[in-house]
Amino acid sequence: MSIAIEILSWIFLVLGSLFSIIGGIGIVRLPEFFSRMHAGGVTDTLGATFLVVGLLFQAGFTLVAVKLSMILLFLLITSPTSCHALAKSAISEGLKPALDNADHASKTKAADRDLSEGA
Amino acid sequence: MFVVASLSILITMALALIRAMMGPTVFDRVLALNMFGTKTVLFICVYCFASGRTDFLDLALLYSLMNFIGMVALLRFSQIGSFGDNGQEARP
Amino acid sequence: MKYTISLSLAMAGSWLIWSGHFQIWDDHFHHYFILVLGLLSCLFCIWLAARMKIVDDESAPVQLGLRPFTTYFPWLMKEIVISNIKVAKIILSPRLKLQRRMITVTAHPKTELGRVILANSITATPGTISVQMEDDKIQIHALSFEGAEEELSGDMDRRVCKLEKNQ
Structure with missing residues (x-):
């Protein structure tokens, strides 16, 4: 029983580490x-x-465990809030998001492909 | 196994620091700072289990509170230019 | 009045959890001293909140009951896991296949609290970030799900409406 719990905990910790590193790579x-x-x-x-x-x-x-789950709840509530505040202040500062529309995207993709083939 | 978790959190913090150094705009740096703060909270949680001192969880909650309030205050400062003294909201 | 009671109960509960002083009977005098200090700090916080006039249905949302935790939160966690896997695939793919778009959805919840829940849920699922909110239009920055964002936001909208109904 305790070994099963150890293995479950191990799996979740490794998955969490994996996702946090993926986010770090993404940023x-x-x-x-x-x-x-x-x-x-x-x-x-x-x-x-x-x-x-x-x-x-x-x-x-x-x-x-109760303390940990309260920390988790707090993180899950506050992180979208600060994310939204960041996005809103970036928009109001005049930072334009780069968009690629459907027809425009195909063109840029083609251009990218040409570039990569040339390189 | 806590070594793996804490090492990966440290790697993520290092990546966030790289973005904070490279970031072309101020907001990239603020985003990296926010991520760094969240990772610090998680690191304190993992360290608390690795060392067996559960008192550290209180510090984790305190740090997440400070991170959130500091972030909102920073963005408000960058948007209005003051901490609300003579901003848009009228005082009662 | 019910908001004051729920707020004070929540404060007392969180003080007890974070301090760990559960037992009523104790031989040491300082145990009671600390309990009294906790009670005083709870009363002080409620006085502060009453003075700031923030004791209402937003600071202590007791009218929602436990349904956010029983029905809405598990569904939201499932959606968060699914969209996280999609975003992780995009990040790890060798060529970043991004289709960044700004989409506008209409928020149907009537109360301000429901709209905040909706906007926060949209931001919490990676791949969609609610950027701006005017009246009942939410502007969303979407990463690349090829139109799945509208469905997800519409589903979320319906669930939040159900949540705030029959209060």
Whole structure:
């Protein structure tokens, strides 16, 4: 029984680590500010959730588990709020999000392909 | 296994710092800072289990509160130019 | 009045959880001293909140009951997991297949609290970020789900409306 709980906790911790690293890669790799914000969302929601759930399996039914789940709830409520505040203040500062429409996207993709083939 | 989790959190923090250094606009830096703060909260949680000192969880909650309030205050400052003293909202 | 009661209950509960002083009987005097300090701090916070006039249906949303935790939150977690996997695939793909768009959806919840829940849920699922909100139009920045964002936001809108009905 306890071994099963250990394995579950291990799985959740590794998944959480994986998602947080993916978010970190995304925040470096994605091209402009508004798409980087989505990558920040990955680490803030699923990375944090999996890590805390993995720790919850370690804690068992104790006061520590209640504290951990309150921290998780708080993170899940506040991180979208600050994300929205960031987006709104970026828009009102005059930062335009780069959009690629459907017809425009095919053109840029073709141009990209030419570039990559040339290189 | 806590070593794996804390190492990956540290790697994510390093990536966020890279973005904070590279970031072309102020908002990229603020985004990286926000992510860094969230990762710090998680790191404190993991460290609390790794070292067996559960008192650290209180510090994690305090840090997440400070992170959120600091972020909102920073954005408000960048938007209005003051902390609300003579901003848009009229005082009662 | 019911908001004041619910707020004070929530404050007392969170004080007890975070301090860990549960037992009523204790030989040491300082245990009671700390309990009294906690009670005083709760009263002080309620006085502050009453003075700021923020004790209403937004600061202590007791009218929603437990339904956000029983029905809405599990569904939201499922959607968050699904959209996280999609965004992670996009990030890890060697060529970033982005189709960034700004879409506008109409928010149907009537109360301000319902709209805040809706906008926060939209932002919490990665791949969609609510950028601006005017009256009942929410502007969303979407990453690349090829039109799935509208369906998701519409579904969320319906569920939040159901949540705030029959209060």
